[in-house]
Amino acid sequence: MREDMRDILLDRAEIARRVKELGRQITEDYRGETPLLVCILKGSVVFFADLIRAIDLPVQLEFMTASSYGSATVSSGEVKIKSDLDEKIFGRHVILVEDIIDSGRTIAYIRADMLKKGVKSLRVCSLLDKPDRRVSEVAADYVGFTIPDEFVVGYGLDFDQMYRNFPDIGVLKPEKYEKTAD
Numbered sequence: 627m628r629e630d631m632r633d634i635l636l637d638r639a640e641i642a643r644r645v646k647e648l649g650r651q652i653t654e655d656y657r658g659e660t661p662l663l664v665c666i667l668k669g670s671v672v673f674f675a676d677l678i679r680a681i682d683l684p685v686q687l688e689f690m691t692a693s694s695y696g697s698a699t700v701s702s703g704e705v706k707i708k709s710d711l712d713e714k715i716f717g718r719h720v721i722l723v724e725d726i727i728d729s730g731r732t733i734a735y736i737r738a739d740m741l742k743k744g745v746k747s748l749r750v751c752s753l754l755d756k757p758d759r760r761v762s763e764v765a766a767d768y769v770g771f772t773i774p775d776e777f778v779v780g781y782g783l784d785f786d787q788m789y790r791n792f793p794d795i796g797v798l799k800p801e802k803y804e805k806t807a808d
């Protein structure tokens with residue numbers, strides 16, 4: 627897979643260090659509580675698995691599926707959600723775990739929906755933040771890395787469902803997605 631990347635933006639060691647720091651920060655902030663961590667599938671799965679093990683607290687886990695990209699490199703703008711969390715989040719300290727905030731549409735949509743459903747508190751933890759492309763006004767409470775406007779894959783992030791298992795975060799060579807778009 628490395629040959630499909632133009633550059634490595636974040637390697638596995640840098641990611642691991644930062645994920646440990648985020649885990650420590652969440653551990654301090656939620657001392658005495660049992661937060662409910664919600665993994666927003668599929669992109670967050672790798673980050674989520676590492677983050678939960680960096681948190682030294684009792685936590686509970688839930689999963690929901692959100693998708694807005696289809697097989698394009700640019701968000702379609704329409705957020706599709708599959709979830710049955712309504713009762714499980716009521717009265718809970720919820721942390722939404724995302725791999726990336728790009729336009730912000732996905733997290734803005736989920737946040738607004740959860741706030742209506744009576745969570746006790748709601749924070750967002752995103753490994754990556756791409757502020758240049760923001761359309762919806764949202765900010766994460768915990769951010770791993772702020773990145774430039776490049777199409778990145780790996781560590782859970784995909785192009786057309788591929789590269790999620792690449793252990794680093796790389797910038798895909800343009801010909802890799804331009805070819806598929808023809």
Ligand code: PRP
Binds near residue numbers: 692701724726727728
């Ligand atoms: C990606 C990513 C975020 C969202 C961010 O999900 O995992 O959920 O897009 O983009 P936004 O800020 O512009 O909404 P995607 O729809 O590609 O689904 P996936 O997680 O299954 O890859």
